[in-house]
Amino acid sequence: MHVSMKGITKRFGSFVANEAIDLEVAEGEVLALLGENGAGKSTLVKILYGFQSPDEGTIEIDGKPVAFESPRDSMAAGIGMVFQQFSLIPALSVRENLQLAFPALPLVPSRRGAADTALLANLRRLAPELDPSALVADIPVGQMQLVELAKVLNLDSRLVILDEPTSVLTPIETRALHERVRTLAAEGRSVVLITHKFEDVASCADRVAVLRQGKKVEDRPAAGLSATELSSLMVGGAKVSAASRVPLPTRNVPWLEVRGLRAGDAFSSVTGIDLVVAPGEILGVAGVSGNGQDVLGACLAGVREVEAGEVILDGVAVHRGVGGVPDPQQVGYIPERPSVNGVAPELDLSVNLALKGLHTLPFWMGARRPSAREALPMLEEHDVRPRDPSRKARDLSGGNLQKLVAARELSGGRKLVVACYPTMGLDLAATQAVYARLFEHARNGASVVWISEELDDLLRFAHRIAVLFHGKVLGVVEAAEADRNELGRWMMGARS
Amino acid sequence: MNILLRKRRELSERFRWFEGTLSVAAPALVFLLASSAFFALLGRDPLALIGQILNGAFGSTYGIVETLVKTIPILLCALATAVPARLGLLSVGASGQFYAGAWLGTGMVLVVGGSHLAMPAMFLAACAGGAIWALVPGFLRAQWEVNETLATLLLNYVASLLVDWAVYGPWRDTSNLGWPATISFPESVRLPVLVPGSRLHAGLLLAILLAVGLHILLSRSRWGLELRVLRSNRKLGEGVGMSWKAGAAATMAIGGAVAGLAGILETSCIHGRLQSGIALNYGLTGFLVAWMSGQHMLRIVPISLVMGALLSSGDALQLFAQLPEATAVVLQAILFCSVLATGGLLRRWRSP
Numbered sequence: 001m002h003v004s005m006k007g008i009t010k011r012f013g014s015f016v017a018n019e020a021i022d023l024e025v026a027e028g029e030v031l032a033l034l035g036e037n038g039a040g041k042s043t044l045v046k047i048l049y050g051f052q053s054p055d056e057g058t059i060e061i062d063g064k065p066v067a068f069e070s071p072r073d074s075m076a077a078g079i080g081m082v083f084q085q086f087s088l089i090p091a092l093s094v095r096e097n098l099q100l101a102f103p104a105l106p107l108v109p110s111r112r113g114a115a116d117t118a119l120l121a122n123l124r125r126l127a128p129e130l131d132p133s134a135l136v137a138d139i140p141v142g143q144m145q146l147v148e149l150a151k152v153l154n155l156d157s158r159l160v161i162l163d164e165p166t167s168v169l170t171p172i173e174t175r176a177l178h179e180r181v182r183t184l185a186a187e188g189r190s191v192v193l194i195t196h197k198f199e200d201v202a203s204c205a206d207r208v209a210v211l212r213q214g215k216k217v218e219d220r221p222a223a224g225l226s227a228t229e230l231s232s233l234m235v236g237g238a239k240v241s242a243a244s245r246v247p248l249p250t251r252n253v254p255w256l257e258v259r260g261l262r263a264g265d266a267f268s269s270v271t272g273i274d275l276v277v278a279p280g281e282i283l284g285v286a287g288v289s290g291n292g293q294d295v296l297g298a299c300l301a302g303v304r305e306v307e308a309g310e311v312i313l314d315g316v317a318v319h320r321g322v323g324g325v326p327d328p329q330q331v332g333y334i335p336e337r338p339s340v341n342g343v344a345p346e347l348d349l350s351v352n353l354a355l356k357g358l359h360t361l362p363f364w365m366g367a368r369r370p371s372a373r374e375a376l377p378m379l380e381e382h383d384v385r386p387r388d389p390s391r392k393a394r395d396l397s398g399g400n401l402q403k404l405v406a407a408r409e410l411s412g413g414r415k416l417v418v419a420c421y422p423t424m425g426l427d428l429a430a431t432q433a434v435y436a437r438l439f440e441h442a443r444n445g446a447s448v449v450w451i452s453e454e455l456d457d458l459l460r461f462a463h464r465i466a467v468l469f470h471g472k473v474l475g476v477v478e479a480a481e482a483d484r485n486e487l488g489r490w491m492m493g494a495r496s
Numbered sequence: 497m498n499i500l501l502r503k504r505r506e507l508s509e510r511f512r513w514f515e516g517t518l519s520v521a522a523p524a525l526v527f528l529l530a531s532s533a534f535f536a537l538l539g540r541d542p543l544a545l546i547g548q549i550l551n552g553a554f555g556s557t558y559g560i561v562e563t564l565v566k567t568i569p570i571l572l573c574a575l576a577t578a579v580p581a582r583l584g585l586l587s588v589g590a591s592g593q594f595y596a597g598a599w600l601g602t603g604m605v606l607v608v609g610g611s612h613l614a615m616p617a618m619f620l621a622a623c624a625g626g627a628i629w630a631l632v633p634g635f636l637r638a639q640w641e642v643n644e645t646l647a648t649l650l651l652n653y654v655a656s657l658l659v660d661w662a663v664y665g666p667w668r669d670t671s672n673l674g675w676p677a678t679i680s681f682p683e684s685v686r687l688p689v690l691v692p693g694s695r696l697h698a699g700l701l702l703a704i705l706l707a708v709g710l711h712i713l714l715s716r717s718r719w720g721l722e723l724r725v726l727r728s729n730r731k732l733g734e735g736v737g738m739s740w741k742a743g744a745a746a747t748m749a750i751g752g753a754v755a756g757l758a759g760i761l762e763t764s765c766i767h768g769r770l771q772s773g774i775a776l777n778y779g780l781t782g783f784l785v786a787w788m789s790g791q792h793m794l795r796i797v798p799i800s801l802v803m804g805a806l807l808s809s810g811d812a813l814q815l816f817a818q819l820p821e822a823t824a825v826v827l828q829a830i831l832f833c834s835v836l837a838t839g840g841l842l843r844r845w846r847s848p
Contacts, residue, residue, distance in 0.1 A: 302735075344724070346724065358736060
């Protein structure tokens with residue numbers, strides 16, 4: 001299938017999301033679509049997928065113009081999309097999830113016979129080892145993605161759009177996905193791969209299109225493109241100053257000590273975690289998400305009750321349990337999905353920014369109630385928009401809420417900073433800004449525990465890296481001596 | 497995008513007075529139209545009937561007094577619902593707490609009788625009774641996540657039966673010739689009357705003072721702010737050292753105490769004795785008022801007055817217009833729907 005988009009323009013009010021973009025995908029071709037957050041990638045593919053209609057421009061499939069009113073139309077024309085947020089139902093089995101999306105499913109679907117074979121054919125090809133009866137909740141993220149892909153292929157898609165598919169995968173899963181993408185292309189399907197990783201481009205793209213501020217700034221064969229060329233294409237002339245590394249701490253004494261930590265529930269847990277972090281040290285915690293990271297972070301921050309073990313900061317037990325509630329002001333904590341877990345949506349920005357010190361206010365707050373006076377400088381410093389402290393947090397976009405939480409948790413002196421995926425979903429410039437603030441705390445002598453899936457960033461900025469697997473620390477290495485592939489194997493639970 | 501946002505703010509500031517008027521006028525207009533349609537359906541002249549309602553509720557001293565008498569328990573039950581709602585707890589237990597307060601308060605009167613400390617002791621016991629009745633579901637919710645709506649609902653029946661048991665059984669005044677009620681309360685435990693010769697008692701002032709006091713507490717104190725944080729995001733609030741469980745216990749207890757106060761006021765100042773069925777529909781009406789006001793302690797006062805007027809004019813409608821008693825309930829429902837529906841539409845219109 002040969003798809004060509006011509007002169008696509010899409011405006012939202014005065015904002016131009018796409019400006020006269022031409023894009024072609026040939027049969028059997030893998031096109032990598034690159035760009036920063038807000039460059040217009042998602043708008044463009046939403047138009048291709050029929051979610052939105054362009055203000056100007058046309059889409060042609062095999063030379064014939066088409067007009068998509070909704071994804072139903074585009075699916076009928078053979079276009080499928082795998083979203084970043086999966087649309088699988090965790091409480092159902094893999095087979096049931098596929099059945100839900102299968103065209104012309106009988107009223108009482110059988111679990112065997114020709115119909116079932118047809119249903120599972122694509123899945124068997126993509127993930128032969130996956131048991132179709134397993135609950136989706138129980139399978140790793142990489143496999144979930146393949147189930148999503150099988151769902152799309154079951155609709156006989158000739159063009160598959162993958163939205164940042166590798167952002168949630170381990171290195172090994174990533175490599176497997178790259179192979180699958182090549183297979184799809186070899187079968188004559190077209191693939192549009194949205195990404196901002198050079199790795200994805202290098203290992204499976206035929207051609208690269210780069211968007212910047214709504215315009216297509218580059219369209220060329222992928223072969224021979226270097227990583228530096230690519231990132232300068234994405235950010236344009238704008239210079240993104242990378243966060244600088246923090247020198248190794250000189251006082252190698254235990255500041256944060258975790259002993260035999262056990263906590264969690266049926267969905268996520270840690271069992272028997274022991275860690276020691278020095279003042280000024282950045283400990284990176286790597287691992288596939290869902291291996292207990294959220295529980296570990298919440299326990300270190302004193303937000304979640306521990307079942308056993310202790311967390312000691314500067315000689316004082318700070319874990320939450322029978323003993324009491326730790327002082328929220330000595331720990332900065334960016335929870336995972338901060339836009340959901342880190343804000344009170346019905347309250348205004350002043351209160352949201354003042355939360356950590358609320359307990360120090362007198363019962364009758366009087367003039368000391370949280371006000372715009374303290375909030376405004378924080379909003380400015382962290383570039384939170386709109387800069388209006390009286391707005392309710394729920395009026396802000398996800399990215400701005402993330403900056404809001406960072407502003408609250410990373411402002412002021414902290415003894416410990418715990419950050420869970422602090423840059424997930426942020427673009428290059430915002431990511432470096434968060435890194436700079438996060439690492440500044442290490443420079444000032446705090447321990448920093450930084451949970452992330454960005455192995456490259458961990459290797460670059462962390463002093464040591466611990467790998468979490470099934471709620472246990474599988475190993476800890478000095479970042480300077482760590483081997484990327486070795487860490488990747490640890491993340492899959494393999495340690496020799 | 498920025499420019500757009502700024503524009504909308506200026507617009508809303510200039511028209512704030514307009515919006516404020518609209519948020520009162522629009523539901524009132526919808527209510528008038530809908531109730532007119534209802535009267536027309538009954539084959540009556542809407543204008544004449546609405547005139548009769550207004551006349552019944554506010555047209556005479558007797559009408560005004562009866563309206564205010566009914567406003568007191570509605571206002572208190574609405575406060576009792578609204579305080580736990582500040583934490584997101586959906587209590588429908590005002591009538592049960594009303595009975596529990598009436599029961600324990602009466603018990604205190606029966607014990608201490610005519611002592612000069614009888615009145616404070618009675619009020620204290622009534623508040624304690626209501627608070628205990630509310631703390632049970634509050635504790636169940638805090639400790640084991642038992643749904644507080646169901647628990648408060650079911651405890652309503654228990655409390656009502658408890659009062660029945662008392663007045664049919666051990667506390668029955670045998671000189672009443674089988675009438676299931678306690679002995680008459682001594683004059684010393686009755687609050688002074690506001691309008692001489694009527695049954696409008698000083699509980700009205702107490703209720704309004706409570707509304708104002710609760711409003712100040714919830715809007716000015718750190719505790720009130722903490723409740724809002726906990727309601728908005730429980731985990732986040734607990735993470736910075738607030739206690740949701742303590743909040744649940746405190747709001748339920750305060751609400752229960754207020755409803756218990758309503759119970760003993762009704763018992764001592766209106767009926768003069770404890771008897772069966774004194775809560776009428778006050779608990780439910782108070783619940784409706786609380787939600788119509790958006791859990792705003794001050795807004796509850798005028799809305800309670802409107803509800804009180806509707807209830808007291810129900811008698812007038814029955815008497816003079818020969819309409820069934822249920823008419824007043826239907827009008828209540830129409831008011832409830834008008835307020836909530838227009839409120840929702842206005843909010844959508846404000847933030848598209």
